[in-house]
Every structure is written in structure tokens, then in C-alpha cells.
Amino acid sequence: MPHDAGATPSRDNLYYSFDAAGGAVHVVMLGSYADHAVGSAQHEWLRRDLAAVGRGGTAAFVVALVHAPWYSSNEAHRGEGDAMRGAMEALLRGARLDAVFAGHVHAYERFARVYAGEEDPCAPVYVTVGDGGNREGLAGRYADPQPAASAFREASFGHGRLEVVNATHALWAWHRNDDDEPVLADQVLAEASALLANASVTSFPSIGNRYRLLYLRLPYRGNDTSAPRQRAVSRLRVPFVMVPDDGPLLAAFRASLRPFVLAHRLGQGGNVAAVMGDLAGLLGRPRRERFPTCAVVGNSGVLLGSGRGAQIDAHDLVGLNNARVAGYAADVGAKTSLSFVNSNVLHYCAVRSAVATGGCACHPYGRAVPMAMYVCQPVHLLDALICNATATPASPFPLLVTDARLDALTARIAKYYSLRRFVATTGEPASNWTRRHDERYFHYSSGLQAVVMALGVCDEVSLFGFGKAAGAKHHYHTNQKKELDLHDYEAEYQFYRDLQARPETVPFLDEAPGFKVPPVKLYW
Incomplete structure (x- = not known):
């Protein structure tokens, strides 16, 4: 632990805070095994620290790290973080924390935004990522049925990465490690969530204003210090008319992503x-x-x-x-009576036919x-939107996702x-x-x-x-x-x-x- 990090009264550095990513992220380190009751030194320090961030801090994101999970459906160490959660959870929600990361349980689990046991859009996301490796083995037993707020859980060795995309969006991804190979697991949902929050649509006239060249883009950083840039994740030539303008098209794309994200969580x-x-x-x-x-x-x-x-x-x-x-x-x-395809088939077809044929x-x-x-990549939902937008009664686009x-x-x-x-x-x-x-x-x-x-x-x-x-x-x-x-x-x-x-x-x-x-x- 840092020897001197943040204005903390903890002599043993059991709780402290610091800024990361050039000040874009304020990180709060909490001590599961230091006194955390209401009125304790740690509780009062946390209240002051979060108040200072809210008054004039420059951090775009605020996250907390704690050892014992506050929310977990794993059978290991059940309830060990409950007392701390009861004392401090309201402070984190009041400060609109973005995420709380925990270890202790040797498995992975991600909860939705939750407060007092119920999903709450103003509360943090809770992630247990205690699966980096240990001599005790994995904690493989979970409660059944899975709680509704538990979005993803798996007892596998792995690691996570929190990427600050820009001043308004960050992306969390968990990678499963099998035989020393990093395998991306909790990412399809992350890709859909990133598209839902960060995607932009821009188009340009093409071939004498007869068509539009349409780009779906996501921001990315080449490294930790570079400024965010836009990366095209899909490119289509579409009719100048029939397809909605960029703004309404982006809104429709996000509307199609929302049920996909929810269904994928389930x-x-x-x-x-x-x-x-x-x-x-x-x-x-x-x-x-x-x-x-x-x-x-x-x-x-x-x-x-x-x-x-x-x-x-x-x-x-x-x-x-x-x-x-x-x-x-x-x-x-x-x-x-029915054909079965994956979304790659639709994508490759739409690239060729969206501009020329109604309904693709x-x-x-x-x-x-x-x-x-079935949707291989969430970005392919844009292809379905384009084909549906150009459909006519004579050229329909019957699709079942x-x-x-x-x-x-x-x-x-x-x-x-x-x-x-x-x-x-x-x-x-x-x-x-x-x-x-x-x-x-x-x-x-x-x-x-x-x-x-x-x-x-x-x-x-x-x-x-x-x-x-x-x-x-x-x-x-x-x-x-x-x-x-x-x-x-x-x-x-x-x-x-x-x-x-x-x-x-x-x-x-x-x-x-x-x-x-x-x-x-x-x-x-």
C-alpha cells in the first residue's frame, strides 16, 4: 500500500484515496478490517473525502475498492461485508459512485447498480474480481437461483480491466484465463453497453447525393496518455432517403441495444x-x-x-x-418455413445490398x-435497422432475433x-x-x-x-x-x-x- 496517500488518519494505511489517470478517476481504498461503524474514524474520513470530490474535484469517475464484497451470491465468505455495507452504502450512493471493486471471494461476479439489495440507477456497480489465482483454489459454489441483480458470475481464474474511454464513459471487461491464455468472457455485454453509451453515427453524401456513406464509431485511446479518437466499427452505403438522419438513426440503434443488453444479462x-x-x-x-x-x-x-x-x-x-x-x-x-442464420450473414449481405435493394x-x-x-456482434443490430428502414410492403424484412x-x-x-x-x-x-x-x-x-x-x-x-x-x-x-x-x-x-x-x-x-x-x- 502507498505509505502516504490522501489525507487519512489511518496510521497503517488501511484506508486512503488517490487520483489516477491524470486526475480523471478518484480511487477510494476502504479497509474491511478497520473500524467502519457510523461515527468511526474511517466513516468520518470517507464522508469528508467524498464531500471534497463533490465540491470541486476534477475526477470524471469515482470508484471504491474494498476487500470483502458487499454484494455476492457466492457461498464463500457469505455476509462478511454486510456490516460494512450497512454502515457505508448510503455514503457511496449519495456521492454517486460509479463502481465498487472487491476481492476475497476467489471467483468473479458483477452485480448491476444496486442499493439496499434492490436495483437502483443511482447506485454503484458492484464487481467481485478475486480470481487472480491462489493456493486455496476457486470458490465454485454459488447460490441458486441467481439473484436478479447478479448480471454475470463464474468461478474461473481471470482478471479485469477498467478503461477510461473519455470524460463521460469508461469500459470494464473481465477476461477468463485458461492455460495462460487471456480469454475474453464478460465482453459481449460490455461491447453492447459501450455501443449504447458511446457510439456515434455520421454520414456523408456519396455519388452525387444519391447515397450516404454511413459510419458507426466508438471512441478509443491508443495508449494511456493519448487523446481519445474515433474508430469506425461499421461502414455501410445506404440510400439517401428512407434511412433516418444520423441523430434519429443513432437513437433507434440505442433503442435496439437496450433490450439486447437486458436479455443478455438474463x-x-x-x-x-x-x-x-x-x-x-x-x-x-x-x-x-x-x-x-x-x-x-x-x-x-x-x-x-x-x-x-x-x-x-x-x-x-x-x-x-x-x-x-x-x-x-x-x-x-x-x-x-424458417431459416436460421448468424448476424454475420446479415452483415455481409447488408454491406452489398442495403444501398440497392429495399429490405436488403x-x-x-x-x-x-x-x-x-442470433447476434454474434451487437454492432450487427445496425444492419437490421438499415434493412428494416428500407423495407416496403412489396419488399418486407421479416426478422426474428x-x-x-x-x-x-x-x-x-x-x-x-x-x-x-x-x-x-x-x-x-x-x-x-x-x-x-x-x-x-x-x-x-x-x-x-x-x-x-x-x-x-x-x-x-x-x-x-x-x-x-x-x-x-x-x-x-x-x-x-x-x-x-x-x-x-x-x-x-x-x-x-x-x-x-x-x-x-x-x-x-x-x-x-x-x-x-x-x-x-x-x-x-
Whole structure:
């Protein structure tokens, strides 16, 4: 600890304050094991210190650090910070602190802005980041169910970084450390939050005022001392008319981000399997109204020459994941009720077509077939806005953005089966899995998410084109030679086999209240 930091009466430096980042951040260090009761020396010092910051301080942000967490759902050290919180919490809220960071519990958890146990927009964010490493091991037990205010929690070794972006915005990100590799974990939400707070939209006339060249930008710093600059995170050429002006477009983008942020917070904790009871609503059906029969059609080359087309078309709902139908109807059918894509597909299409075609013409099976899309990057919500803004009654843009809980559930299933396969085939411990799979990029396939969704909306599910055979093409409709490295297809195939033969062994789905895996039949 600093020997002489701040005007503190603590002879042992158990509490003090200082300014950082050129005075932009005022840091308050509190002593969990010094007297903190109302009227104590520490309590009175904190009151004076925060009052001085409020009267004339230049700090843009005020954060506090404490050892024992004030808010935690981990079973370790439960309640050890409660007395201190009861004595000092009102002072921090009154001073509008931005965040409180704690250690002690050997795990990671981030709470929303909370005061007296309830979410409060005027209170600080509470973060426990005690997972830097220790001989005692991780604190792996959390209370169940997860409190509503607990936005993210995980018992993994890691570290966090607080970046002061400018005078009005800062960005917190937590990185999971696996096998000495820094893996970004609590960042999708951070990216969405940064876009919500900091993004700007600017556009310039293009090609004789016929079009606008539109940029979505975020501020960033090259290093700790440089001035913030604007970095383009998306660039689109759009029609000069139809698309809203920069200000209203930015407002609409932020409006689309807010529910995404909220849903993602819900999806990162708690019982995400509960989404299985809500999927019918995503497709515009009453909550418990299911399709009698569903066919999910994959891309595998085993479909060539299969003659399954008529059998597929006989189902009530047919879903494909962006695969071609024209010219292959005898093997894959001609009926498509729903397509499944990731937001990269929409983004690349919008870049090409937003300027030329109303509604972007990005639906692989025509505009009458809705597109279910999971969001890989929050910035892609801008593409959806642009395509929707240019849509007309003759050129509609039917899009269903998947529930973040479905995304989280599918990701858990994909990783579980990949870990299980890795251990079975290599004999190595599960902790070595990241040596083969870069977790920053590992992802489930859109076909896997289509199957999980079908389980939630169908009484019977048939799978076609999920598997491989000797001599068969990788995709029936392309010349792609091998699988993408970010997916573990063999692990996903095992999931499908378990659904058919051993549904009771499939993890996570049994956590959905009242849900039972419907009969699943594989047709290779």
C-alpha cells in the first residue's frame, strides 16, 4: 500500500484515496478490517473525502475498492461485508459512485447498480474480481437461483480491466484465463453497453447525393496518455432517403441495444433452459402451441441422392440454415418455413445490398420466409435497422432475433459435448481443451441452434443432413472441403445421437420447468 496517500488518519494505511489517470478517476481504498461503524474514524474520513470530490474535484469517475464484497451470491465468505455495507452504502450512493471493486471471494461476479439489495440507477456497480489465482483454489459454489441483480458470475481464474474511454464513459471487461491464455468472457455485454453509451453515427453524401456513406464509431485511446479518437466499427452505403438522419438513426440503434443488453444479462446467468417454454412466442404462436412435426435440414453432403425431398416437405415446419434448395428439391425438399442464420450473414449481405435493394434482399428463401438470427456482434443490430428502414410492403424484412437465453443454452450444450469428446478421444484432462479450441472463437453452428429451437416448438423432430459419410461432400450445395475450425461438428453429431437414443442423458434441458425432450429421429 502507498505509505502516504490522501489525507487519512489511518496510521497503517488501511484506508486512503488517490487520483489516477491524470486526475480523471478518484480511487477510494476502504479497509474491511478497520473500524467502519457510523461515527468511526474511517466513516468520518470517507464522508469528508467524498464531500471534497463533490465540491470541486476534477475526477470524471469515482470508484471504491474494498476487500470483502458487499454484494455476492457466492457461498464463500457469505455476509462478511454486510456490516460494512450497512454502515457505508448510503455514503457511496449519495456521492454517486460509479463502481465498487472487491476481492476475497476467489471467483468473479458483477452485480448491476444496486442499493439496499434492490436495483437502483443511482447506485454503484458492484464487481467481485478475486480470481487472480491462489493456493486455496476457486470458490465454485454459488447460490441458486441467481439473484436478479447478479448480471454475470463464474468461478474461473481471470482478471479485469477498467478503461477510461473519455470524460463521460469508461469500459470494464473481465477476461477468463485458461492455460495462460487471456480469454475474453464478460465482453459481449460490455461491447453492447459501450455501443449504447458511446457510439456515434455520421454520414456523408456519396455519388452525387444519391447515397450516404454511413459510419458507426466508438471512441478509443491508443495508449494511456493519448487523446481519445474515433474508430469506425461499421461502414455501410445506404440510400439517401428512407434511412433516418444520423441523430434519429443513432437513437433507434440505442433503442435496439437496450433490450439486447437486458436479455443478455438474463441469458448469462440463472436457468437459461427456461427459454424452452417461451420459444413458441418467438415464432408468433401462443406460449404452449407446438407444431405437430418439424424437419430441420442441415448442409451435409449425405443428402445428395437421398431422395428425402418429399418426406421433408410433409412436415408441418421445415427449417434450413442458409443452404440452397434450388436444384436439390428431390433430396432436400422445396418447402421452407424458417431459416436460421448468424448476424454475420446479415452483415455481409447488408454491406452489398442495403444501398440497392429495399429490405436488403438477404432472406435466402425469399421474403415470405422469416429469418431467425442470433447476434454474434451487437454492432450487427445496425444492419437490421438499415434493412428494416428500407423495407416496403412489396419488399418486407421479416426478422426474428433469437432470445439471448437460447444463445446461452446452445453454447453450453456445444461446449459440454466438445469437452466430453476431447476427454474421450485424447485421454487428457478437460482443462487442456483450450489447447485445441480457441474459446474466443469457438461457437456452436447455426444448425445446432435450429435443432435446439425445434425441441422447444415441436411435438416430433426429424433431422436430415446432420452427419458425414465416407466419400460424401462436406456440403451438398458447395465445394467447401472441410469443417470450420470454430465449430466442433463431431461433438454436435453426438448430441443429435443422444437426443434420439438417450434423451435422458442430455444435460441442461432437464432444467427447463415442465419440459420433456420430444421424440427425435435422425435421417442421414
